[in-house]
Amino acid sequence: MNIKIDKEKCIGCGSCTAVCPELFELSGEDNKAQVKEKTEGEAEMSDKCAQEAVDICPVQAIEIEE
Numbered sequence: 001m002n003i004k005i006d007k008e009k010c011i012g013c014g015s016c017t018a019v020c021p022e023l024f025e026l027s028g029e030d031n032k033a034q035v036k037e038k039t040e041g042e043a044e045m046s047d048k049c050a051q052e053a054v055d056i057c058p059v060q061a062i063e064i065e066e
């Protein structure tokens with residue numbers, strides 16, 4: 001699974017980091033969401049909340065590629 005965040009769309013609302021802190025964080029540079037660096041095992045465990053983040057994002061900036 002590969003997760004992409006469209007930084008052009010992201011408004012830095014922080015919702016994805018709230019529902020899925022294992023996977024998302026806000027960048028200190030531009031205050032927009034970014035995917036945390038993870039090992040493969042950890043990423044697998046986060047699959048469920050990744051989908052929640054996609055659903056909660058108000059601007060559809062998060063995309064999951066299988």
Ligand code: SF4
Pocket residue numbers: 005009010011012013014015016017032033056057058059060061062
């Ligand atoms: Fe950006 Fe969407 Fe995450 Fe909000 S929920 S910080 S708009 S990616």
